Amino acid sequence: MKDHQEKQPVCFHCGNEFSDGVSFFVEWKNEARVCCSQACADTASQIIEKGLGDFYCLPRPKISRNKKKGSCCCCSSKSVHEVEEAYFSHTLSENISESFLFLPGLHCSSCAWVVERALKQLTGVVEVGVNALTRRVSVSYKKDKLKLDAIIQCLAEIGYPAEMMEYNELDALRKKERNTLLKQILVAGFGTMQAMMFALVIYVSGENELDQVTLSFFKWLGFLVATPVVLYSAKPFFKGAFKAINNKNLNMDVPIAISVFLTYLASFYQAISEGGEVYFDSVSMLVFLILLGRYLELLSRHKAQSSLESLSKASKPFVERKNPQGEFELVRVTQITAGDVIRVKQGEQIPVDGILLSENLDVDESLITGEFDIQRKIAGTPLLSGCLVKNEAEIRVEKSSEHSFITALQSLSLKAQTSKVQLVQEGEKTASQFVLAVLCFTLLTVAGWLWIDPSKAFDAALAVLVVSCPCAFALATPAVITRSLSVLSAKGILLLKPDALARLLTVDTFVFDKTGTLTDSSVDLACCFRDMPPEIVFKLAASLSQDSQHPLSEAFLSICDKELLEVSEQEFLNGLGIRGVIDGKQYFLGRPDFVVKDAYQKQEGVVLADELGVLAVFKIKESIRSGASELMQELDRQGYKRLLMSGDGRERVSQVAARLNFGVAWKARQLPWEKLQQLETLKQEGHKVLMLGDGSNDAPVLAGADVSVSFASAAELAKSKADVLLCNEKLMDIVYLSDVSKQAKHILYQNKQWAFFYNMIAVPFAALGMVPPWLAAIGMSLSSLFVVMNAFRIGARRAQKEQKKDFQWV
Amino acid sequence: MGMNILLLMIPLSLLFVLVAALLFFWAVDNDQFIDLDNSSVLPLADDLEPPAIEKS
Numbered sequence: 001m002k003d004h005q006e007k008q009p010v011c012f013h014c015g016n017e018f019s020d021g022v023s024f025f026v027e028w029k030n031e032a033r034v035c036c037s038q039a040c041a042d043t044a045s046q047i048i049e050k051g052l053g054d055f056y057c058l059p060r061p062k063i064s065r066n067k068k069k070g071s072c073c074c075c076s077s078k079s080v081h082e083v084e085e086a087y088f089s090h091t092l093s094e095n096i097s098e099s100f101l102f103l104p105g106l107h108c109s110s111c112a113w114v115v116e117r118a119l120k121q122l123t124g125v126v127e128v129g130v131n132a133l134t135r136r137v138s139v140s141y142k143k144d145k146l147k148l149d150a151i152i153q154c155l156a157e158i159g160y161p162a163e164m165m166e167y168n169e170l171d172a173l174r175k176k177e178r179n180t181l182l183k184q185i186l187v188a189g190f191g192t193m194q195a196m197m198f199a200l201v202i203y204v205s206g207e208n209e210l211d212q213v214t215l216s217f218f219k220w221l222g223f224l225v226a227t228p229v230v231l232y233s234a235k236p237f238f239k240g241a242f243k244a245i246n247n248k249n250l251n252m253d254v255p256i257a258i259s260v261f262l263t264y265l266a267s268f269y270q271a272i273s274e275g276g277e278v279y280f281d282s283v284s285m286l287v288f289l290i291l292l293g294r295y296l297e298l299l300s301r302h303k304a305q306s307s308l309e310s311l312s313k314a315s316k317p318f319v320e321r322k323n324p325q326g327e328f329e330l331v332r333v334t335q336i337t338a339g340d341v342i343r344v345k346q347g348e349q350i351p352v353d354g355i356l357l358s359e360n361l362d363v364d365e366s367l368i369t370g371e372f373d374i375q376r377k378i379a380g381t382p383l384l385s386g387c388l389v390k391n392e393a394e395i396r397v398e399k400s401s402e403h404s405f406i407t408a409l410q411s412l413s414l415k416a417q418t419s420k421v422q423l424v425q426e427g428e429k430t431a432s433q434f435v436l437a438v439l440c441f442t443l444l445t446v447a448g449w450l451w452i453d454p455s456k457a458f459d460a461a462l463a464v465l466v467v468s469c470p471c472a473f474a475l476a477t478p479a480v481i482t483r484s485l486s487v488l489s490a491k492g493i494l495l496l497k498p499d500a501l502a503r504l505l506t507v508d509t510f511v512f513d514k515t516g517t518l519t520d521s522s523v524d525l526a527c528c529f530r531d532m533p534p535e536i537v538f539k540l541a542a543s544l545s546q547d548s549q550h551p552l553s554e555a556f557l558s559i560c561d562k563e564l565l566e567v568s569e570q571e572f573l574n575g576l577g578i579r580g581v582i583d584g585k586q587y588f589l590g591r592p593d594f595v596v597k598d599a600y601q602k603q604e605g606v607v608l609a610d611e612l613g614v615l616a617v618f619k620i621k622e623s624i625r626s627g628a629s630e631l632m633q634e635l636d637r638q639g640y641k642r643l644l645m646s647g648d649g650r651e652r653v654s655q656v657a658a659r660l661n662f663g664v665a666w667k668a669r670q671l672p673w674e675k676l677q678q679l680e681t682l683k684q685e686g687h688k689v690l691m692l693g694d695g696s697n698d699a700p701v702l703a704g705a706d707v708s709v710s711f712a713s714a715a716e717l718a719k720s721k722a723d724v725l726l727c728n729e730k731l732m733d734i735v736y737l738s739d740v741s742k743q744a745k746h747i748l749y750q751n752k753q754w755a756f757f758y759n760m761i762a763v764p765f766a767a768l769g770m771v772p773p774w775l776a777a778i779g780m781s782l783s784s785l786f787v788v789m790n791a792f793r794i795g796a797r798r799a800q801k802e803q804k805k806d807f808q809w810v
Numbered sequence: 811m812g813m814n815i816l817l818l819m820i821p822l823s824l825l826f827v828l829v830a831a832l833l834f835f836w837a838v839d840n841d842q843f844i845d846l847d848n849s850s851v852l853p854l855a856d857d858l859e860p861p862a863i864e865k866s
Binding site: 183194225 | 820823824827830831834835838839841843844
């Protein structure tokens with residue numbers, strides 16, 4: 001850590017190293033601290049001002065660096081309208097409302113700490129609940145003292161942009177499910193410990209050391225503590241088994257329920273008849289261990305489900321509609337009908353298909369068509385829903401929400417998704433088959449002993465039942481899945497559908513989208529005039545680009561984001577460019593025909609000019625994302641087939657394909673359904689496909705692919721169809737993902753082998769009556785422990801290496 | 811005989827278990843177990859060292 005610091009400064013706020021020299025300062029505890037950007041410095045000073053500076057003492061993982069300027073400061077948060085507030089909050093009591101917010105940037109307990117403190121400082125806040133696992137915050141507040149707007153503003157100031165969430169009944173249901181299971185685990189745990197204690201007395205006492213009365217006293221004590229375990233804690237197994245038998249199928253619950261029920265009943269019989277061994281300790285432990293596995297599974301399933309819901313629910317269901325009086329009012333998107341006039345603002349998505357009424361509008365269609373250029377639309381042109389708008393405009397609605405393009409894409413995706421083959425829970429199947437085999441073996445044992453020596457039949461059968469351990473089988477899968485999920489999420493890889501891990505193993509073909517997935521847009525200096533040094537040119541351009549959401553502005557800022565000059569009278573001119581005053585001189589940045597009305601008019605690209613004329617011309621180019629070529633090399637090395645599918649034009653796609661060595665495996669000008677068709681063809685040829693994409697136009701393919709991967713910054717529709725989200729936007733994370741899935745498979749295989757061999761060895765001995773109850777109990781717990789410990793090896797090798805670099809603790 | 815003390819101690823221990831279980835049920839119902847990873851270190855926040863000052 002120390003040598004890192006000497007080489008490169010580390011940002012005080014986000015903890016990232018930054019090499020580009022210039023830094024921003026914020027004062028904390030009477031010392032100046034360096035920050036990598038203005039946004040970080042602003043956020044830090046807000047946190048310190050609120051008296052929450054202790055945040056910086058807490059251990060934190062790195063906050064992903066805000067690439068976009070201003071994306072984490074207050075200017076980007078939109079104000080919340082009353083209509084929205086009424087929709088997104090539900091009333092708890094007369095004057096108190098509760099709202100649910102989704103904070104994508106909340107990743108650790110330190111974040112939770114600062115968010116909770118900051119919100120509690122607001123007057124009117126009654127209660128704050130922060131859940132760092134699901135990244136959700138619930139706030140209840142007094143309606144007359146505080147508005148939702150102020151809450152979101154406050155969160156934005158300290159660097160956590162929030163999205164409003166609809167109240168979700170599922171959350172409450174899940175909480176109930178989790179709490180019930182926790183209670184059942186506790187009862188099982190307490191029962192097991194007590195039962196073991198009483199059983200120990202019987203185990204350690206030698207022959208005739210205890211009189212018959214004391215011995216049966218302890219047996220009855222065992223019965224007493226095991227009864228709540230079987231009747232209360234084991235309820236989920238009995239319920240599940242009953243349901244499965246009713247539906248005439250077999251799940252893991254059936255053998256567990258039979259095993260628990262028979263062992264308990266037989267031990268009870270032994271206690272009454274004052275003969276033989278009792279297994280109250282083993283039966284309690286069986287229930288306890290399997291419940292623990294269930295709980296782990298439940299936690300990871302809930303986490304994945306709620307992140308998935310956050311993604312699909314956080315989109316904005318409101319839009320501004322012009323009423324007959326000519327004023328705009330907020331209404332739900334579903335209320336819009338053809339003929340209405342709506343208004344969209346910079347950075348928003350067009351909610352429904354329509355026709356442009358305003359003079360002109362720049363739209364980013366890349367998420368819909370894969371087209372990389374910003375399209376300039378003039379009044380009267382039709383607009384597709386799902387495009388991002390770059391300036392404010394009025395639109396006449398042509399089709400209602402349900403008939404719009406974006407909805408069509410959605411239903412196409414839904415169709416593709418249902419055609420996905422449901423993966424059978426293979427682990428459950430083999431395990432339940434195995435346990436049924438054991439039950440048959442128990443019957444055989446009984447039959448065998450009845451023939452040889454009927455008095456021993458009952459004891460031996462009971463021993464077989466206890467020794468054969470369904471625990472190791474039942475725990476193998478949840479332990480492996482839980483461990484894999486936590487290893488992956490520590491790396492910023494979010495598994496939205498845990499079974500994707502198993503599907504990932506079969507993948508042999510990778511399909512890539514181009515724009516936004518493998519490429520970024522960037523600008524290049526074509527020529528300078530009047531001896532301007534390039535650094536100054538870029539600095540001027542980047543300064544003018546501040547606060548603009550145009551992708552090219554981001555491209556300028558990514559080249560130069562330090563020591564930006566102060567811009568006054570900054571003006572964004574609808575799709576033409578930016579005008580601003582720097583150091584008393586007026587500058588323009590934008591389209592050639594906007595900047596100057598002379599010979600450069602025909603020139604493509606972007607021009608920087610002052611009042612005297614053109615200063616520089618920039619070329620727009622597409623650059624390969626970092627990590628893309630490494631990823632391709634790695635995939636080639638491992639022998640995967642790759643394919644590039646893009647909605648963009650032939651020339652651009654072929655260039656990228658050539659640079660990334662795709663050979664002939666690329667398709668240009670693909671519409672969403674054509675992409676889906678390509679995918680179907682691949683699948684019919686027997687290929688298993690992984691799709692990586694970020695646009696709404698990729699959504700049907702993402703939904704239909706065997707495994708789909710998307711980025712945290714992707715279009716909402718694409719994200720909601722993805723199995724896996726890469727939060728750090730690193731392409732190489734895919735390789736890590738596939739490594740973990742391979743490791744998980746290997747460990748799962750080992751675990752099953754272990755459970756199998758353990759049983760193969762132990763069961764015959766039990767059948768011969770050679771395993772005393774204490775040995776059965778030890779064997780069962782050791783085999784379960786082995787399975788769980790083995791699962792911890794997943795990601796361990798890499799984790800050690802990583803730990804030296806940065807400290808992750810979520 | 812010394813064994814008679816068991817007749818007192820065992821019911822007493824069972825009573826303790828019952829009380830502990832009831833307390834735990836109460837805690838679960840009051841959402842004390844929702845987020846186990848993230849609240850545990852926060853009381854220690856006051857004792858943590860501030861990060862080293864960057865020299866640049």
